[in-house]
Amino acid sequence: MSAGLPTLSHDQAEAWDRVVDLLRGAGIDIDEGTILPAAEGAASVLAVVGKAGSGKTLLLAGLMKALEAAGIDLITGDYEGKRRKDRRTLAVLAPTNKAASVLRSRGVPATTIHRILYTPVYDPDYEKIADWLAGSGDRPEIEGLSDLALDRAKAFYEAAKSIPGALAAAGLRGSDFILGWKRREDPLDVGFIDEASMLDERQFEDLREIFPTLVLFGDPAQLAPVGQSGEMVFDRLPDARKLVLHRVHRQAEDNPILDLAHALGDEALTFPEFEAMVTDAARRDDRVVWAERMDAGLMARSPALVWRNQTRVRLIQAFRAAHNAPADALLPGEPLICDGIELPLKHRKKRIDLEARGLIKGAQVIYLGPGSKPGFSRLHVVGAEDPRVSAASIVKIELPGEEEPFIPYAARMGAAFLHGAAVTIHKAQGSQWPEVQVFAPDLYVAAQMGRTEAGIPLWKRLAYVAITRAQHRLYWVVRSRLGRPEARLGIDDLPKGAAPLTLDATEPDL
Numbered sequence: 001m002s003a004g005l006p007t008l009s010h011d012q013a014e015a016w017d018r019v020v021d022l023l024r025g026a027g028i029d030i031d032e033g034t035i036l037p038a039a040e041g042a043a044s045v046l047a048v049v050g051k052a053g054s055g056k057t058l059l060l061a062g063l064m065k066a067l068e069a070a071g072i073d074l075i076t077g078d079y080e081g082k083r084r085k086d087r088r089t090l091a092v093l094a095p096t097n098k099a100a101s102v103l104r105s106r107g108v109p110a111t112t113i114h115r116i117l118y119t120p121v122y123d124p125d126y127e128k129i130a131d132w133l134a135g136s137g138d139r140p141e142i143e144g145l146s147d148l149a150l151d152r153a154k155a156f157y158e159a160a161k162s163i164p165g166a167l168a169a170a171g172l173r174g175s176d177f178i179l180g181w182k183r184r185e186d187p188l189d190v191g192f193i194d195e196a197s198m199l200d201e202r203q204f205e206d207l208r209e210i211f212p213t214l215v216l217f218g219d220p221a222q223l224a225p226v227g228q229s230g231e232m233v234f235d236r237l238p239d240a241r242k243l244v245l246h247r248v249h250r251q252a253e254d255n256p257i258l259d260l261a262h263a264l265g266d267e268a269l270t271f272p273e274f275e276a277m278v279t280d281a282a283r284r285d286d287r288v289v290w291a292e293r294m295d296a297g298l299m300a301r302s303p304a305l306v307w308r309n310q311t312r313v314r315l316i317q318a319f320r321a322a323h324n325a326p327a328d329a330l331l332p333g334e335p336l337i338c339d340g341i342e343l344p345l346k347h348r349k350k351r352i353d354l355e356a357r358g359l360i361k362g363a364q365v366i367y368l369g370p371g372s373k374p375g376f377s378r379l380h381v382v383g384a385e386d387p388r389v390s391a392a393s394i395v396k397i398e399l400p401g402e403e404e405p406f407i408p409y410a411a412r413m414g415a416a417f418l419h420g421a422a423v424t425i426h427k428a429q430g431s432q433w434p435e436v437q438v439f440a441p442d443l444y445v446a447a448q449m450g451r452t453e454a455g456i457p458l459w460k461r462l463a464y465v466a467i468t469r470a471q472h473r474l475y476w477v478v479r480s481r482l483g484r485p486e487a488r489l490g491i492d493d494l495p496k497g498a499a500p501l502t503l504d505a506t507e508p509d510l
Contacts, residue, residue, distance in 0.1 A: 050245030077115030101383030335420035358384035375411030
């Protein structure tokens, strides 16, 4: 095990050694700090699985730093530079923007799977700047860019290792230096995939085509992707390819949220007994709150988590009423969830543009206001590295008892959105928020129905996923009530970025 790492438990140390052996077989020796050119061979997949608090992120971050120290190139999806024969690469990926941003906040340069599947095509002049920043070219002379602007770009890159961020510091916008996006043609070497419980079979096969060496980090207690019969992609791996991390008590001690999550592993635990545990935790620690009503102010940035769609729709309507939102328009600051891209096949490049900027299905977005073109909206993509965009939008607000949603904004084609003040627990997987509200009556219904998933009561899986979305405080909401917000809805709390990049997701005449 490499020096300088935190002390690991027995099962963490075993997992570390197994991953190191896997990498050594691929020509990358962390212990010796040596890297050999890639050789042809069968693809290798290893899964590191464990519940919340078992140290998966600790392992992932430590392995990433050891690989970086050994000289491997980190691929982040924003720029790759010229390919060298002796270069070996690592990409750390997550299925969603929010999951990737959680890793970045912990010092891991993660990006989304979409950003690694599709790579940016740079303008040749600005590609010279990118090569210089990455250390593979001389300082360029670019018409219209002063030495001071290049110095700002260099200083930013040395601090943040982001090519688009560095070019933005020089006064450039994405539309200045990125001509488009293309499907990746060249494979990479090593892929670390966080939140692997969210992967579906198609994503898994895409990743196996790109990475000869793949390490999955996942939580077997979470909910499987819809349509996979309760199975996760790592469930089908042979036992010899799965490393199980058990709970690390020193990480979870004095954390009532993780205590509640792990208590759900007791097969004999009933829903009433669990709620009694929540009540007791709330009396002892303010990080768990027994709440009589939903907080409408909190729902603006941290969606209420529910099981049933009908509950979600009712809560969204109550949220909009509490904020006095008009029936025919959105207020700046209203949360949205991307529901996919509605574009015909002939607009494949535009679809790639939207997805590459973070507008992938499930992305959390904040509405900033109308765009400069009819049907366009200015948006803040939560968790994206460059969050502000302006895109053709189709916004759907579902109404209780109505089959068809109300559509306050509708381009003929573009990015589709649902309201995001409340989301299902399935959609919340991969995301975390500082404070999370869980609508307990929905979980009580699931418990009463007696449904199971992969042999585990569904209410326990739902409760586990919902609880572990909370980073600092959990609200266990027990009544169908909504408290009025203490402040007006707005966008002043969002980071001030550059002017939004306009993504023309419609035909030119629109």
